[in-house]
Amino acid sequence: MSIILDNITKTYGKQTIVENVSLEIETGELFVLLGASGSGKSTLLRMIAGLLPADCGRISLDGRDVTDLPPQVRNTGFVFQNYSLFRQMNTAQNIGFGLDIRKQPRAVIDKRVGELLQLIGLDGLGDRMPWQLSGGQQQRVALARALAYEPSVLLLDEPFGALDVKIRAQLRQNLREIQRALNVTTILVTHDQDEAFELADRIGIIEGGKLLEVGTPNTLYRRPQTRFAATFLGAANLLPGQRNGTHVYLGKTSLIAPPQTDHLSGQPVELLIRPEEVELALKQEDLQGQLVGRGVVQQVGFAGPFERVVVRLDDPNFEPIQVLLSPEKVRSLAIERNSPVWVGLQDFHLLPASDKHPQPQLNSI
Numbered sequence: 001m002s003i004i005l006d007n008i009t010k011t012y013g014k015q016t017i018v019e020n021v022s023l024e025i026e027t028g029e030l031f032v033l034l035g036a037s038g039s040g041k042s043t044l045l046r047m048i049a050g051l052l053p054a055d056c057g058r059i060s061l062d063g064r065d066v067t068d069l070p071p072q073v074r075n076t077g078f079v080f081q082n083y084s085l086f087r088q089m090n091t092a093q094n095i096g097f098g099l100d101i102r103k104q105p106r107a108v109i110d111k112r113v114g115e116l117l118q119l120i121g122l123d124g125l126g127d128r129m130p131w132q133l134s135g136g137q138q139q140r141v142a143l144a145r146a147l148a149y150e151p152s153v154l155l156l157d158e159p160f161g162a163l164d165v166k167i168r169a170q171l172r173q174n175l176r177e178i179q180r181a182l183n184v185t186t187i188l189v190t191h192d193q194d195e196a197f198e199l200a201d202r203i204g205i206i207e208g209g210k211l212l213e214v215g216t217p218n219t220l221y222r223r224p225q226t227r228f229a230a231t232f233l234g235a236a237n238l239l240p241g242q243r244n245g246t247h248v249y250l251g252k253t254s255l256i257a258p259p260q261t262d263h264l265s266g267q268p269v270e271l272l273i274r275p276e277e278v279e280l281a282l283k284q285e286d287l288q289g290q291l292v293g294r295g296v297v298q299q300v301g302f303a304g305p306f307e308r309v310v311v312r313l314d315d316p317n318f319e320p321i322q323v324l325l326s327p328e329k330v331r332s333l334a335i336e337r338n339s340p341v342w343v344g345l346q347d348f349h350l351l352p353a354s355d356k357h358p359q360p361q362l363n364s365i
Helices: 041-049 091-101 106-119 135-147 165-181 193-199 219-222 227-232 327-333
Strands: 003-012 015-025 029-034 058-060 076-079 155-156 186-190 202-207 210-215 236-245 246-249 251-254 265-273 278-281 290-303 305-314 321-325 340-345 349-352
Touching: 015 041, 015 058, 015 210, 029 041, 029 193, 029 327, 041 058, 041 076, 041 155, 041 186, 076 135, 076 165, 106 135, 135 155, 135 165, 155 278, 186 227, 193 219, 193 265, 202 219, 202 305, 210 219, 210 227, 210 278, 219 327, 227 349, 236 321, 236 349, 246 265, 251 290, 278 305, 278 327, 305 327, 305 340, 321 327
Parallel strands: 029 186, 029 202, 076 155, 155 186
Antiparallel strands: 003 015, 003 058, 202 210, 236 246, 236 265, 246 251, 265 349, 278 340, 290 305, 290 340, 305 321
């Protein structure tokens, strides 16, 4: 294991910012800590770097207990959201700063800086001052500076938060390529779900200072274990039901229970239904998935490459269902407001109804 956190806690006065977080991260893994503002993710990152002391718990990096060691001997590289480049230094000097203060020979520094300039796509720009670089270029310089002395762990705190959407997408790809090429263990902190899905080998969901769930992006999106994760990671329909035997009962409708949910048998549950897994048809026999029932279209709206359709089921006990359909499907069904439709499910997941984790505001599609 490259990083081991054992019951890490941080408090300020009577407020607990990080509470008993335990986590193991593999060597070479890109791990994303995902949470809303104030969830404790940046505080946890700073404790790993040694920029903040942990009140209790232990931190191990590459098999070495670093809990009580200062930042400069932990062999970590840190990239801040605001770049924090030295304004009086040019690009090459910024990148080589860590090597310079470690008294490395000039030839070694120049060679390493040249390699990193090429790696980040800024070859030939070593003489430029920070104000002569774009925001995306400055962020790449900050990344190269953190990598210059070959740290065993790279820590990134919202590194793309100050950039526009197009530049963020480009830099995410650059970061993943660099991280894989160097095989450096990396923790990235973000509140951006798209960023987490695109970059992460695994994601840790953090809220209220607690690490709620850890898993691959696909598992956390399709098979989360908590209501918070279900609603934080994309749009979600949650409908109350009851699992008995091999079936789930949704009002008067009976659905075949998903596999590996026997532990929920005999319990009230919530059906997690992603909007892209909902099927609409004009005739019941045209449905390919499991039948939920009939409904009426309340809203049809533009959602980029998809159309967002909101359907109210005939059963008044259920909230309206959000659906994602291709424009071609909407046109073929001639769907518009007040259109009657049949509703089916291609897939769904079960959550225990007793899950009381705090629920964030639902994401719009």
